[in-house]
Amino acid sequence: MMPIHEVMRPMLPIAEPGETPQQILPAVGPAAPPRARLGWTVARLARSWRSVLDARLAPHGLTQSRWRVLNVVSTTSRPLTQRELADRLAIEAPTLVRLLDRLEADGLVERRPDGQDRRRKVIGLGPKAAPATDAIAREIAAVRADLLGGLTDDQIAQALLVLDAVQGAAEHLLAAMPRPESEDRP
Numbered sequence: 001m002m003p004i005h006e007v008m009r010p011m012l013p014i015a016e017p018g019e020t021p022q023q024i025l026p027a028v029g030p031a032a033p034p035r036a037r038l039g040w041t042v043a044r045l046a047r048s049w050r051s052v053l054d055a056r057l058a059p060h061g062l063t064q065s066r067w068r069v070l071n072v073v074s075t076t077s078r079p080l081t082q083r084e085l086a087d088r089l090a091i092e093a094p095t096l097v098r099l100l101d102r103l104e105a106d107g108l109v110e111r112r113p114d115g116q117d118r119r120r121k122v123i124g125l126g127p128k129a130a131p132a133t134d135a136i137a138r139e140i141a142a143v144r145a146d147l148l149g150g151l152t153d154d155q156i157a158q159a160l161l162v163l164d165a166v167q168g169a170a171e172h173l174l175a176a177m178p179r180p181e182s183e184d185r186p
Contacts, residue, residue, distance in 0.1 A: 003154055009142060010148060028055055030146075034119055038166070042163070042166075042178075049143065049147065050064060052143050052146075052147070053067070053139060053140065054067075056139040056142070056143060057135065057136065057139055060131075060132065060135040060136075060138065061132075062132060062135070062140075065099055066099070066102075066103060066108070067132075067136050068089055069089065069100070069103060069109070070103070070108060070109070070125075070129060070133055071084070071133075071136050071140070072085060072088050072089060073085070073109060073123055073124065073125055074125055074129070074133040074136070074137075076088075077161060079112070079114075079122035080122060080123055081114060081120050081122055081123075082096060082097065082100065082111075082120075082121060085123055095108065100123065103126070104126065106126075106128065107126045107127050107128035107129070108125070108126045108128055108129045109123055109124065109125060109126045109129065110123070110124050110125070110126045111123060112124055131173055140144075142181060
């Protein structure tokens with residue numbers, strides 16, 4: 001097998017004696033190689049996209065944690081259990097429980113018995129959710145139009161092919177990793 005520095009040599013500028021590739025090529029930023037930039041760019045984009053939505057939804061009294069829950073509940077084709085909702089939001093179950101307590105007190109969500117298993121609860125929209133979910137849908141559509149307005153459908157489709165491939169590779173790696181034991185198990 002060829003050493004990594006030999007594989008990388010054609011892709012890197014010539015280093016002075018004693019210089020490493022990291023010294024002559026930044027790991028992030030516009031001068032970094034595309035493979036080095038992709039992860040940071042995707043993370044920055046996700047953070048920026050959420051920040052724009054946060055700013056536009058703040059006048060409606062919706063924080064990121066609140067609008068994310070309401071958006072998932074309102075756009076999912078079937079009621080989700082608390083565990084499923086926590087997984088979709090990538091948050092811990094205790095964090096979600098506290099958030100659901102507040103949303104339920106405000107009439108924005110309801111916990112209902114699961115028709116399949118009475119021990120579980122599913123999350124549905126509450127009686128006061130419509131104005132919030134309408135605002136969320138409007139602002140998401142507006143932000144999407146503002147951010148993607150200068151791109152063609154073909155450009156977006158190409159970007160999705162790349163991002164879906166990277167996501168698939170990440171899911172494959174995650175599936176192969178051992179899961180840590182829960183702290184509350186003996």
